[in-house]
Amino acid sequence: MAVTLKLLAERTGKSITTVSRALAGYDDVSEETKELVRRVANELRYTPNFLARSLQKRRSRTISLILPTVGPRFSDPFFSEFLTGVANMAAERGYDLLLSVQAPDEGEMELYRRKVSSGQVDGFVVVRTRRRDPRIEWLHKSQVSFVAFGRTENDADFPFVDVDGVKGMRLIGEHLIGLGHRRIAFLSSPSELLFVEHRLDGLRQAMAAHGLDPEEIRILPGDLTQKSGYEATVSLLDDTNPPSAIVACNDLMALGAMSALHERGVSVGSDIAVTGFDDIPMAEHAHPPLTTIHQPIYEIGRMVCEKLVRLIAGEELASRSKILEPRLIVRSSCGSLRKQSEQAGG
Amino acid sequence: MAVTLKLLAERTGKSITTVSRALAGYDDVSEETKELVRRVANELRYTPNFLARSLQKRRSRTISLILPTVGPRFSDPFFSEFLTGVANMAAERGYDLLLSVQAPDEGEMELYRRKVSSGQVDGFVVVRTRRRDPRIEWLHKSQVSFVAFGRTENDADFPFVDVDGVKGMRLIGEHLIGLGHRRIAFLSSPSELLFVEHRLDGLRQAMAAHGLDPEEIRILPGDLTQKSGYEATVSLLDDTNPPSAIVACNDLMALGAMSALHERGVSVGSDIAVTGFDDIPMAEHAHPPLTTIHQPIYEIGRMVCEKLVRLIAGEELASRSKILEPRLIVRSSCGSLRKQSEQAGG
DNA sequence: CTTGACATCCAAAACGTTTTGGTTTAGAGT
DNA sequence: ACTCTAAACCAAAACGTTTTGGATGTCAAG
Structure with a gap:
């Protein structure tokens, strides 16, 4: 049914390894072969299986945003714009955005933990920070990548973006x-x-x-x-x-x-x-x-997401945190x- | 590092198969063994690897919502409430929500296609339907599960929720x-x-x-x-x-x-x-x-999501579509x- | 003692990738 | 003729599950 590397290997007469490496651009594959593989891949509209790839690479290229809602319903005029900023930047960098909604109760930390240990996501955007924030304490302690929109009182030095x-x-x-x-x-x-x-x-x-x-x-x-x-x-x-x-x-x-x-x-x-x-x-x-x-809420969304992507990629951030100037x-x-x-x- | 079935198997002295089946509740595993496995799984805080499971089951328990933004920024007061409805229902049914932002251009259909063929998502919530909607035509033709918020002009009979x-x-x-x-x-x-x-x-x-x-x-x-x-x-x-x-x-x-x-x-x-x-x-x-x-936008979000989850599970929908009564x-x-x-x- | 039924368990294959650790072939150098 | 190198390729293992198709042991019935 689905177009897999196996099928491409059959059609091109090459091995699965070679097909994989051809598409990834390794230079132990000849130019001709690369060309051939690419052509056939295009013809058959091959799309890599995201799950198999993530499983093997131990990277899902997905970031999570868990929205701490108060009631079942909420309406935050900020939200759509912030989210659009995050989602747009994520898309630009080839990341996906997994959105969850969870009240700030006992279940909250469990949700964070599960998202990480199930291998589902590579990092978190944390919003609506609280004075003492268990999410940030846990993420920091567990060495999980994250960037917050807003600060906390505990002095742990973590990456965030906030307005003064x-x-x-x-x-x-x-x-x-x-x-x-x-x-x-x-x-x-x-x-x-x-x-x-x-x-x-x-x-x-x-x-x-x-x-x-x-x-x-x-x-x-x-x-x-x-x-x-x-x-x-x-x-x-x-x-x-x-x-x-x-x-x-x-x-x-x-x-x-x-x-x-x-x-x-x-x-x-x-x-x-x-x-x-x-x-x-x-x-x-x-x-x-x-x-x-x-x-500048859209921009803040973009900045938060960009920092996070950098962090996940293991880059050193020039500045871990950024406090924006307010404008009257x-x-x-x-x-x-x-x-x-x-x-x-x- | 991570706690896997393999580790549980070692610790309990059982096979991987048995551990897996014990946790899944099959009745070809003795009560004692189930108890043992559950205990050890809890102690070690075992979380199934989402990617491996989805790969094997060919079901990701994830639904996608691709937001057709016009400009890079947009602000829809509806959006946060609708999304909360969808996300809450998804969570109740054990589904995750993958959010993307994509302008309605050539890239749009490609994004839908890729999300499906990469095995990333099981179905779609389609919003802001258009008179003739290429998304709906494609999803319908490709037999992908989806539910729309809003109708279209083409008479294809597809599941949707809308207000009259x-x-x-x-x-x-x-x-x-x-x-x-x-x-x-x-x-x-x-x-x-x-x-x-x-x-x-x-x-x-x-x-x-x-x-x-x-x-x-x-x-x-x-x-x-x-x-x-x-x-x-x-x-x-x-x-x-x-x-x-x-x-x-x-x-x-x-x-x-x-x-x-x-x-x-x-x-x-x-x-x-x-x-x-x-x-x-x-x-x-x-x-x-x-x-x-x-x-009732929050409720609509919930209804759309519930229909979708049903559809994915292969249940027959009592009514494919629902037109809500407006209230002055x-x-x-x-x-x-x-x-x-x-x-x-x- | 054999047969069948049942309860309990498990090895191996499969899902679709990427990575590891090679092999094969051709040609150059000595 | 031999060794070395480089280019091009690939089999197998690995990622962590679930499923398939048995295997094993026990006990009761005949």
Whole structure:
């Protein structure tokens, strides 16, 4: 049925070894023979059996990405773009991408272990890193190739790509303080995720740098979803002394906040400032467009994957880790500068 | 290094055959031996080599999803949820998911072919079906297992899951006409995608059912992105006789339209009605919340995957295809009923 | 004592590659 | 005539499973 080396050997009158080596381009095969083999291989549309090859080479040219979902359903606007970056780079380098979904529980580590010891994958892309991350500890200890998107608290030196969240949120803070905001609320999320901590730190640094007390930041819990941004904001509005600026730790929560504000008739941009973080596609088209920090998420996906492929190939990485510079995108959700001066003038 | 059947055989003093059959639960192995083998396998943390097993069984227990991206980057809010559905069901059934990204060009079919003939995957999930879809033609002809999300024009009877777009958009049409709208614009996209055609048909049917001329629908080109919804709407607003309702063929375009309307100071809901299709998470939190058609996208992912797994296992499918009933979600982007009556009263 | 049935086990082949460790042949050098 | 080298080739082993087709031993029935 399938076209195998055996068939090619019969058709060319050569041995399986020779056919194999001809296709692989070894120079102990004559030019004529190579030509012949290639021709017949093309005619019969020969495709090497991936399983047999991987079994023998003990390399599967496959990388794994295990998505730590919380509920059964989740919706991360980042996800598709990051994944496309990873998948595109993987394809360019001749790798395949095996995707799994697994809640961060007891089963999680077992899944990692099995993927490795079954010979299925050569390495991992780790996403949504946690403060103390058992995945990274295990992968590091087991000497399995991996690259993370995000950092952890344990000081183990492992390869990762991340955006400088501290600096990013400092930029947001500076921007808001520059616009005159003093009463700031921060829409947070479970502190298990380290990047949230980074972002809050950045905001605190900006406060401190301007002689303001970082303790004055009003911190509200959330879980990164629009819904939780909405709910947190509703509770804020019932307060006697509501903040003049709402700093959300991601865009989704910022959009939820804006939704609550609209509902209450509070005008975003003039009555209150709202900022996000991530610059998801929706941010630009929100109403009003959202001031936020841009993360080049597609590029990050590519970088993570490229590092991983290098690692698997045994190359030395010039730099194990890379922290990207954040970029402040000023839109009108904090009031445009023009508006500010108008207000000052009026 | 790795724990193999050979090692287990040595440790238990049995043959490789017996160890293999013990673990597989055959009843030509004594209970004691099974117990012994299981114990040792657990102690040594034996994991079957996936590649060797698949090679021998000629089944990889892996399904493939090849994402037909347009540009290098894309952002589909559906994607993450659909994929999670597929991946979750795959995991439940003991399957893995291999993800690739490939533009719909010459390379596309070659990729499908290679995945099959390399023995890498047992079947495919096909997404974003096109009117005449070479992927489906080829898979059908080659007798490869696959399930599609969406239909095609060619009448080949293949398994798919889809939402009844005609009916969905008819519901939207009825709703708008019931609210008194007559001048309707439709934000379309390249007609290569069949579902867009279905949706337009539904709108036409609603018009015709109420004695209105379907030809009166003003159709504007687009490409399913917010940006194109925005641009189409801007061009509409420059018109002398702008429509009273904008029907977008998906939510993203509807959000782009709303963004343009806000910018021009047109009030969505009272001055003009806007509708979407899909019910992405953002729709609920838009300003105003978007009236749209709900698609249970996570469930669809699960259904598609389950059908595929069944097909691969050689089970007869009770129903090869499934067309889901659409559900109209009325929010306030067309004006709330209360508002309507207020207007009437004033 | 033979036969058959049954329970338990296992050697070898197979899946399709790549790698190892050769062999064969022709021609050059001495 | 002999050895050496280089070019071209290939048989067999290996990767780790599962399956095929027995083999062996025990016990009961005849």
